[in-house]
Amino acid sequence: MKGRTYTCGLDAAIAVMGGKWKGLILFSLGEGPLRFGELRRAVAGISERMLILQLREMETSGLVHREVHHQVPPKVEYSLTEFGRSLNAAMAPLGEWGETHLERIEAIS
Template structure:
């Protein structure tokens, strides 16, 4: 795999968590570990296939940990890593900005 090259820190951050779903997945995992089905119900509008793809990418980036519990039926939980928590901390001000400006943003064409 070729080494990634970024022009600035924002470029790197958006690369690792960009897209419509990753931010929402990280937001809900900040509440604590969730099973796949719980995430599927919590992240409104995401398809099962897209959730699988996004979780795989977040895991490969080191932001999310996938824990498989050996039991019947199998139980898989997803949680934030310390690296993922550091990203959530960085995103908090952006989320506050979004909350403060949500009405204005919803009114945009």
């Protein structure tokens, strides 16, 4: 994404949240901070490795904040940044559209 020229705002938004998992991770974190295991259970079907990779990318792009609580045992929580919350809000109407047209989408998939 760094140094890339975007053709429009939609192109830029899709580049930030592209991929199969980022939207589901954003949606799951929209309810509040989650620990890694909680997030993995919330995003059905994602492998541990893929969740780690996606969270790193999302942290680098400023969508997710990783907070380490120094305690025994160590506790790490993930939460949305303001940037991530704004993207989540922008995606909400798209999710509603998907719910409305789910049967039709499943029929063509």
